[in-house]
Amino acid sequence: VKVPITRTVFDRNDRLAVQRPLRDGWVSQGRYVRRFEGSVARFTGARNAVAVSSGTAGLHLALAALDLPGDAEVVVPAFSWVATAGVVEHRGARPIFCDIDLETFNLDPAALEAAITRRTRAILPVHLFGWPADLDAILSIARRKRLHVVEDAACALGTYYRARHVGTFGDLGVLSFHPRKAVTTGEGGMVLARQRRVARVIQSLRNHGADGPGDTWLPDHGRLGYNYRMTDLQGALGVSQMRKLPWVLARRARLAARYRALLAGLDWLALPPTSERRSVHGHQSFVCLFRPRTPALGNVERLHRRRNRLMLRLKRAGIATRQGTHAIHALGYYRRTYGLRPRDFPSAWIADRLSIALPLYPHMTDAEQDHVVRQLERSYPA
């Protein structure tokens, strides 16, 4: 049995959907992108949704819309996909890394408070792997310190905090439609904006900073913008994928619950947080922590070698696993630019070294999942 880390779900409706723009002859941003925006806005309850070419492009524009001064600092979690910090750099601001809570892999509010200086202008919390960040704490700090909040909800379609969809709490929120996400358009992203005025700025920025649509006469370009438009091929696929979303999320939740029951006996593996009544895990991926003993900077390299042995054994058994994501501050560019060392953010570094994502995708069968669990039990590296 071969079990991949993930598998996209494309059916006949998706295949028919992408043919529609081809038949119409209009394939750049058009009515299917608008429909997709409407569908995501309805699902999330966002007042405004603006589709863009990727989640990264969306985060870049969200920060651009905030008009940060040149010396601005933006606080980002040290454990996230590299794009979370990259967009801050691209805006000429400075990413200030902040350690995470190892139980949730999300921003630790106490560390966040300590990371804020008088140059801080925004916080970029991530709802990593589909689990909501501690928004009560983060929003309260933001209010007190008068900071913007841009939610990196790239992994979080189907994630709820206090019964409300994430990405709608901050000034802006950003979703991704990369193939490892619940809904995919190949590449793609969506900016959720609370204010109509801000959504208009995002619409302008994704289209070279144009002040309005052009036809015979071109509009003025009052802003310096980008070409971050989504194509109608992607928009049509997005609309069709959104129809499957409730099923996709239900399947993911069921498989995650099943993993949890089957893996409960493995005391060396810490499992992801469980959905509560009002906080719902979207289960973009099922990321565990290899923890045969309490991890610390002193033993993390030894445990890391054992985790890697475990992952290699699983690979030989046909099971794909992945490191959850990386400690951004420990990546070459950030180490060099800011003179950072891995141990500067201990929990982020431990998560980098010891996390392990297990296969999870809607069409995963119970037999495939049982195989993963059995091999995990057998592969424990003593």
Ligand SMILES: Cc1ncc(COP(=O)(O)O)c(C=O)c1O
């Ligand atoms: C936390 C996080 N932020 C940002 C991104 C960037 O999204 P995209 O790949 O659509 O550019 C991703 C992932 O893909 C992500 O996981």
